[in-house]
Amino acid sequence: MIWNPNKECMSRDEMHALQSKRLQKLVTYVYHNVPFYRNKMQGMDLSPEDIRSIDDIVKLPFTTKQDLRDNYPYGLQAAPASEIVRVHASSGTTGNPTIVGYTRKDLAVWSEVMARCLTAFGVTRDDTFSVAYGYGLFTGGLGAHYGVENLGATVIPASTGSTEKHIRLIRDLKISGVACTPSYALYMAETLEKMGLTKEDIGLRIGAFGAEPWTENMRKEIEERLGLKGYNIYGLSEIMGPGVSYECQEQNGSHICEDHFYPEIINPETLEQLPYGTQGELVFTTLTKEGMPLLRYRTKDLCTLYNDPCPCGRTAVKMGRIVGRSDDMLIIRGINVFPSQVESVILTMPEFEPQYMLIVDRVKNLDTLQVQVEVRKDFFSDDMGRMLAMKKALADKLKSVLSISADVKLMEPGSIERSQGKGKHVIDNRKLV
Amino acid sequence: MTIKQLSVFLENKTGRINEVTKILGKHGINMHAFSMAESTDFGILRLIVREVDKAVEVLRNENFAVMLTDVVCISCPNEAGSLSTILDKLAEQEIFIEYMYAFAEGDKANVVIRPNDIEKCVQVLQECTCNITNKF
Numbered sequence: 368m369i370w371n372p373n374k375e376c377m378s379r380d381e382m383h384a385l386q387s388k389r390l391q392k393l394v395t396y397v398y399h400n401v402p403f404y405r406n407k408m409q410g411m412d413l414s415p416e417d418i419r420s421i422d423d424i425v426k427l428p429f430t431t432k433q434d435l436r437d438n439y440p441y442g443l444q445a446a447p448a449s450e451i452v453r454v455h456a457s458s459g460t461t462g463n464p465t466i467v468g469y470t471r472k473d474l475a476v477w478s479e480v481m482a483r484c485l486t487a488f489g490v491t492r493d494d495t496f497s498v499a500y501g502y503g504l505f506t507g508g509l510g511a512h513y514g515v516e517n518l519g520a521t522v523i524p525a526s527t528g529s530t531e532k533h534i535r536l537i538r539d540l541k542i543s544g545v546a547c548t549p550s551y552a553l554y555m556a557e558t559l560e561k562m563g564l565t566k567e568d569i570g571l572r573i574g575a576f577g578a579e580p581w582t583e584n585m586r587k588e589i590e591e592r593l594g595l596k597g598y599n600i601y602g603l604s605e606i607m608g609p610g611v612s613y614e615c616q617e618q619n620g621s622h623i624c625e626d627h628f629y630p631e632i633i634n635p636e637t638l639e640q641l642p643y644g645t646q647g648e649l650v651f652t653t654l655t656k657e658g659m660p661l662l663r664y665r666t667k668d669l670c671t672l673y674n675d676p677c678p679c680g681r682t683a684v685k686m687g688r689i690v691g692r693s694d695d696m697l698i699i700r701g702i703n704v705f706p707s708q709v710e711s712v713i714l715t716m717p718e719f720e721p722q723y724m725l726i727v728d729r730v731k732n733l734d735t736l737q738v739q740v741e742v743r744k745d746f747f748s749d750d751m752g753r754m755l756a757m758k759k760a761l762a763d764k765l766k767s768v769l770s771i772s773a774d775v776k777l778m779e780p781g782s783i784e785r786s787q788g789k790g791k792h793v794i795d796n797r798k799l800v
Numbered sequence: 801m802t803i804k805q806l807s808v809f810l811e812n813k814t815g816r817i818n819e820v821t822k823i824l825g826k827h828g829i830n831m832h833a834f835s836m837a838e839s840t841d842f843g844i845l846r847l848i849v850r851e852v853d854k855a856v857e858v859l860r861n862e863n864f865a866v867m868l869t870d871v872v873c874i875s876c877p878n879e880a881g882s883l884s885t886i887l888d889k890l891a892e893q894e895i896f897i898e899y900m901y902a903f904a905e906g907d908k909a910n911v912v913i914r915p916n917d918i919e920k921c922v923q924v925l926q927e928c929t930c931n932i933t934n935k936f
Contacts, residue, residue, distance in 0.1 A: 747866075749867060778842075
C-alpha cells in the first residue's frame, strides 16, 4: 500500500520541478526571515533570485550543528513565535540542547510523512499500533504517535519502560505493530521469553525501528524472536524527527520523503556534492519547513544515495544504511552522546583529572556506557563513603546532561592513556557489522 | 597516642596490590598490618608500616594516590571476650567506629581502629587502661 501515490510515485521530472519550486520559495523565505542565512548569503554575494532550480542548491551555504548551538535557542527560527505550536529538543554538547520549533503546518507535514512510512510497513486503519519510543522532548514518541493517528490506526502511547505491562497489552489488545529502537525490540523479545510467553502468544506483525544504527543481523534476530517484519525508519530532530525516510516491502534502502527533505551526499572534507551511488556525508534541506527551516544541514551520518527504480513503485531516492559518522557522536540507546559533553561535566568537578574514557558496549542487547575518570590525588579519601559519594555525584551530573545513565568507574591518577594531540576518548565495543 | 596509617587508592585490577607490596619490599619497608576495603571498581588499601614518610615518598614517586590517616592501635589479650570489653566502653561513650581490622599472634592481639572522634577515643581507652600501641 502507498499512502500518497501522487507524491511517493511522482515521475522524476515532476519531482525535480516540485523541488525546484519549493527550494526557490524556501530560499526567499529564509533570506527574509533568518538573519543568519541572509548574512551568509550576502557574504557569498548570493541573492534568492540566483536560485532557479534545485540544481542550484550547491550554491547555498551549509548549516552545521555548531550553527544551531551558536544560535541557541531560537536564532534560526524563521516563523514568528505566535506561529510555533510545539518545541522539541535534542541533547547538546555544551549544555545547550538543540531547540526545534514546529508550526501547525510543520506538524501536519510530519504526520503526513509518518503515515507514508507506516503505510509502507503495512499498517492500516484496522491495526492497533503501539509507540514505544520515549515521549517527551525527544521527537520519537510524539512524532510516531501523530503519524499513527493521522493514518487512522489506533495508537497505544506505551513509551519506554514497563516492558512487561507493554507486552501484556500487546497480547490483550491484539496490538499488531510497534515502533521503538531496535535494541529495545530485542529487550522486548527477552522480556517476552522471561515471562514464559512465545511470539505466537502475541500477534505482532510489524516493527518500525529507528533512532539508532542497526544491522541486518539484528533485523534477522528481532524478526525471528518477535515474529514480525522489521522496517527501518530514519529521521533526525533538526530536520523533523522520525519519518524523513523509510523502507518499503523490499527492505532494501529507505525512501526519502524528497518532496519535503532534499537529500545530498557530500565529501565531508571538500564539501563537494557527490553523485548517486557514492558514499559520503548525508545533507538535508527542509524544502517545506516553516518553524526552523534549514539549508543543507550536515547530518554527519555517512551513507550512500541510490536512484535506481524500486519494484515497490515509489520513485523517491533511497538511502542505504548509515555506516558511520563523520564526527565523534555516539548513539547510545537512541540518544546522541558527544564525548565533549562528558568532558564538560568532568571539568566542572575538581575531584577529577581532565582525563576520561568512554567504554560503550552492548550487553544483552542493551547499550551500556561506562565513564572512566581519574581521581585527583588531593581528593583521594580514606573514607569509602566519601569516595562513593564522589562517584555518585558525577553519575548524577552525567545523567542530567546526557539523558542516559552512565556507570562511573574511578581510576587511579595517571592510569588513563594520554595521547598526543587529539585525545582518543572512546572505545566502542558494540559489533554493528 | 595515635599512629599514621597509609591509605592507597587502587583500581580493582589483577596484580595491583602486589605492585604496592613490591615497591615497599624493594625499599626495605616492612608491613605490620594491612587491610583492603573494596567497592565494585576500586579499593582502598590501608597499611601500617614503621617508616611512614619513606613509604609515602616511594609510593608517590610511583604515582600512587596515597594519604595518611590517624588511627588508634591497641593491643589486647588474645582471648575470648577481651575485644568486646573494649568495644563496650567505646560504645558507651558513643564513639562510632568507621572501620577496624585486627591480627592476633601468640598471646596478643593487635587491633587498628579508625573512630569518628580520635581524641575522645584515645581518652576513653586510656581511662580503661587499655594498652595503646605507639610504635611497631
